[in-house]
Amino acid sequence: MRFLTGRLAMASLVALAAGLGAAQAAQDDITVAMQLEPPHLDPTSAAAQAIDSVVYINIFEGLTRFMDDGSIVPALAKSWDISDDGLTYTFNLNQGVTFHDGTTFDAEDVKFSLDRARAEDSTNAQKALFAAIADVTVVDPMTVRLTLSEPNGNMLFNLAWGDAVIVAPESIDDIKTNPVGTGPYKFANWVQGDKIELMANDSYWGSAPAIKSATFKFISDPTAAFGAVMAEDVDVFTGYPAPENVPQFEADPRFQVLNVATEGETILSTNNKMPPLDNVKVRKAIAHAIDRQAIIDGAMFGMGTPIGTHFAPHHPDYVDLTGNSGYDPELSKKLLAEAGFPDGFTTTLKLPPPSYARRGGEIIAAQLRAVGIKTETSNLEWAQWLEQVFRGKDYGLTIVSHTEPFDIGIYARPDYYFQYDNPAFQELYAELNKTTDAAKRSEMLAELQTMISLDYVNGYLFQLATPTIAKAGVQGLWKNAPTAAVDLPAMSWAN
């Protein structure tokens, strides 16, 4: 027995010494938790945000990239020239770039990636980004030329998306399970249902990142998420799922809280083809029945900015149109009576899992009930929601956050799930895409925003803000989220 305790004491001394040693060396690993696990790791063939969160900037890079303030900066393309007619983009690529498997990156890879993304049989989730590209030409190994069929003011922005990253033909077959890119981190390991590990890429072409190894943990349950952060099992939690816990983290000196403004316009999506929601007066009545601030306070515990149209308030071209749909239940009842529903009507409200939808749905149901509109609420899992609502268009109302940046273009697609079909909007949007003059674009964007606001296409609720909770020593976290990303190379530990 004495022997055993002696051994134990020694072992704990050794452990203590090891712990001290580790504490003294600068920490160069990080554990980042998020709620959803990616279905696979190919950002060019799925819309799942979780994929971009893991691989964008870290494993895969595009010709251009987003910074956290939303600006577009060079990435694999060192510089570019745009012809005066706006139809030809010539990109000069960075020298000495290799993929993680050792193969060289050159113009052929760019051509391969872009042609693959815009091909007829492409499974890219954002094919519209590439619609304007007529041809991709390899000028020389370090120069590639894009020819557009019509001018597109968004081309550099489009190429910065996670869906437009550069992949290699040599490694494309296994991209979903073994992603090989040019980024500062290599894919190391994936334990399904638990974590993904990345290792720093020693032969990275750019400057070496401070963080040498990173683990992405997937914690879907909000209670477990709270426990993991409190116990310091994770260093960073992006998209923390329970806003009600944020004040506790704010009060705790061990943590820092960033209220990250996202591109997520959270809206009460409305099926514009389903009677009686096809009547603009009914949609207007719904808009005036909604008290946005109550939803922000009740569902999000105060996090989020009210919006009156489908546009991010932090965007310079945003127009505040919340006045078009101010909270006015009396006006709402009057409009319902005018539309022929003095006693209201019943419709469905189908809610996906996030708490903004579930809790927001309860609040909206109560607010609609107050003006006579009854809702049959059903709670759906994401797969069911995508099947029934997004693809099947079998719904009256739903609540969802549209997190793609600059996505007002979805209103120009009559087959999109809210089925808004307004030729005037479609024409103006097509016109906008051809316009490169900044002032003119602002003017057109204001008109587009106003158009959908006054057509009351959807109930515009608030711009989603998601808290990032991190240990106090973590630096370089994104304060805004122009796209889903965890920018590991920007991160480091204080001292």
Place this chain on the structure above:
Amino acid sequence: MIRSRNLLIGGTLCLIVVTAALLSFVWTPYDISQMDIPNKLQKPSAAHWFGTDHFGRDIFSMIMIGARTSLAVAIVAVGIGMGLGVPLGLWAAANKGGWVDEIIMRGNDLIFAFPSLVIAILITAIMGASALNAIIAIGIFNIPVFARLTRSGALSLWEREFILAARVAGKSKPRISAEHILPNVANLLIVQGTIQFSLGILAEAGLSYVGLGAQPPTPSWGRMLADAQTMVSFAPHLALVPGLAIVTAVLGLNLLGDGLRDLLDPKIRVART
């Protein structure tokens, strides 16, 4: 008069729950269909006895209406179980050893073999989440409980002289079952009924907790617990109150069941005196 302490305590607890549920039809301190978000998450006070929830609704009012949900689900579920299980048990006992008996009892075994809450989740997942489907799911699992109990109670009765006399008198089996067997197994059924009733309340709370029971805005104790989950650390009353409500109802019913058994079972009554 009431000698059993179990009966007294259990009866009182049940009475509180039933009174709250019945009273909620005509009166609650606050209207819970009105959300009062500026007043959310208030601690218990004179104005709100049990505090307010994350939507600013009065928790005392929600508990009252939640009692109604729980009782309604449990009553109907036990009703389904008794309404189908008892006749099946009587029928099986009347044809002991015959093919009817075999089919009924093996069918019961089949239902018994499944973990009930898991199947309840399956049923509500297929048919959609609602209080009605929860009732059906819980009710189905009450059928074999009552069928077995009735059959075993009835089997011994079929050997008794008064039944033989009834048969000699020319009464049909269904008539004997209804007139002589049923009244003699009623004690057993009442006691089992209270136990199943408490299990029904637990099952409803469990299904609502995972989001498959009563749907919003209908308050349910289980869903109140689920909603409170992420807020326990700073507003513990949100979970404590519905938790205690469930404990009260289940404990009350179990004690009541024990008390009734003591009261109704002739053997124990003899032993006591």
